[in-house]
Amino acid sequence: MSEKPAQIKGGYIRAMIAVAVMALFSCESTITVQPSEWSGKDQNLQSNKEIFGYIKDLTSFGFRRTGTPAGKKSAEYIRDRFRSFGLKNVELERYDTHRWEALEWKLAVDGKAIDSFFMPNTMRKEEFGSFSLGPRGLSTEIVYVGEGSDDDYKNIDVKNKIVLCDIRFYDVEWRDFKGMSYFTYDPGKTLEKGMKHENPYVSKNYPSCYYRAQKNGAAAFVGVLVDYFDRNTYYNEDLSLSSEFGMHGYMKIPGLYLSRSQGQAVKNILNNKNNRCPANLKFSVKIEQASAWNAVGYIPGKSKDIILIHSHHDTAFTGAVQDASGVAVVLAMAKYFAQAPAELRDKTLLFAALDSHFFGYTANKGFIKKHSDLGENIILDVCVEHIGLEAKNIDGRLKVTDKCEPRGLIISENRQLISITESAVVKNNYGRFTLIPTFSPLGVCSDAFYIHRAGVPVVSLISAPLYIYDTCDTLDMVAIDELNPTAATLIDIVEAADNLPTEEIKNTSLIFQHRITYYWWLLGKIVEMVFG
Incomplete structure (x- = not known):
């Protein structure tokens, strides 16, 4: 007798079980969290041109490698901006490293x-x-x-x-991003043919x-x-x-x-x-031996629980996209929140531009230890990097398009954070976007890596343009039109997180519905890699 009917029957049963399990967990509710009551974003958030001005300043310093005069100058520049915005306890943190x-x-x-x-x-x-x-x-x-x-x-x-x-x-x-993600958003259908x-x-x-x-x-x-x-x-x-x-x-x-x-x-x-x-x-x-320099500043809230908003200021070359663009968005967010009415803010905000991204993350590790020793309770890290234009490798030649590089936001497995991020993305029409779990094969491939490893939930925005480690990462590679929308989207996420109870932000747990979808994609990817 042929075994094919038995195989079909077994496959049918497995499929029905999978459908039943997915249906069971699809009943889990979706949570929508409203942003803050302050409606000053349109008037008080800096324009693309103003945010791009920070990038031009930072790239003018030269190669901002850790331990160089240009590296320290960039940290001092960020510190001075924080002070001009009115942030509190602004300082440079020095850490021992190498060059x-x-x-x-x-x-x-x-x-x-x-x-x-x-x-x-x-x-x-x-x-x-x-x-x-x-x-x-x-x-x-x-x-x-x-x-x-x-x-x-x-x-x-x-x-x-x-x-x-x-x-x-x-x-x-892009198809892999879609397969592993919680959510993708491309309303302009710019990625229908893939990337x-x-x-x-x-x-x-x-x-x-x-x-x-x-x-x-x-x-x-x-x-x-x-x-x-x-x-x-x-x-x-x-x-x-x-x-x-x-x-x-x-x-x-x-x-x-x-x-x-x-x-x-x-x-x-x-x-x-x-x-x-x-x-x-x-x-x-x-x-x-060299010194790594972090620039930090606070906006106090009613609570001592802290939302960290950060990027890194060091780079291999002049680094317009990596990562003057990320720092520029952090600066725009710092200026925005410094103007917001204090009575509407529950949690303390800590803004930081970290060093040593290219030399072992010593300043990241030092930052975590120092602020832990101070007894600070960092409950969420919002990290931002690489707001750049898409580039393609056409027979060895770099062709830059007029679209932004598709971006991913790596996020901890937390229903509340996922929900408020989806809402912020849709509200700001933030396209060419995917929301990626921290447990995907990519891991936390960003400056938030060690902060996540320390147990802090993360919301980390990043993209992977081809030129990110090259001398051609210059001002003309920045996706200028995406600077203000990036800041606006992240501001909505921070404001919504500020309204959440701390225990709900720190509570990460399995989201079974997505895990099933994710592991099904992963199984298919493994089969594809093994059997071609």
Whole structure:
């Protein structure tokens, strides 16, 4: 007898059970929370042009890396704005950190100079110090290892050689956002045909491929950005200090990035040389003790319970979108709430611009410890980052559109917070938007990561434009028309949260209806990844 009827019957029963369970939990009520009684937003919230003015000021300081004069100047600028708005207890908080700086980097293959860019946080042999390959550099063979898997390294001897390796990125896809989200909002139907581009946050194989090279005795590592648009100026965060890769320790061998075209040129040379070719690499760095600076200020409420509103002010380069745009929205919100009648505000608001996003989040961790030691009760973190234009990688060329990059708001599993966020998004017609749970595969991939880890519920707005870690993150990449709407949407969320009892904000619990939908999507995604 055929087993097919039994399979169909079993599938039918499972489907009916699923429908019944979903129906059961769909009876859970939706909560709508009204914003504050103050109706001064239209008159008192700054315009797009005024908010953009903060971005222009911040980008004028230069490369705002932690531990640099420009980094401290940005913190002082934010502090001074907080004071001018009338915030209380405004100060700069200093935290010990480190600063990694590349002093020299050059690559030549078979006697030909190859345009390259330093791989941040590499050649860190010890916590602090200066390290160099010397005036003549490293002369040895360069070998290509594909994507640098364990099998790749088993088949090729890389000891004392320079490794050339392809670096791949995962894709960002709108259909995945829809699958994992609580709520999506695109009233203009701008994403009906979908959206897909490389995710500059997350590589498929880096730094794992780097650490394999280091483990196998390679003298240096050269990564080809094959999925990136045709540039090599890519400056991500210090992954050696992340929770995922920290167990491997420092990235001790020197590293360089090549663009896809320069990488292909080197691979062509190697193809003609049987994957054995002389190369010379010069590299020197210094790692020194430095100070990270947070700017903070308060607007007192009737209660000592605190809603934190923050972004980060440090960046790799001039960082118009990352993250002068986030700071600018925080400043606009601070000025708005400073003008609001105090009697309408229940909770205390704490505004902050944090440092060290690119160097291990030491200022974030220090901020959490300091404010915990002060006995402060931070009940919610509203974090905002990356208000930028959408960009596409068209055959290696970066094409910027006139639309904003689709944005996600990562939110704790709390019915009240989800409900007030949905209401604020619809009220402000805040499109190209998705509401993502903190337990999704993305996690809390934002400056709110450690605050969330400390047990604070989060509402964290972020997007992933392709250029976010590149020198081309300049003023013309900012989604100027979205600055005021972003501030307005987040203000409505804060005002509604201010009206909620503290225990209802801090109470996170499973939302079974969404969990079922989410795990069904996740199962389908796993099947797709395994079986193609």
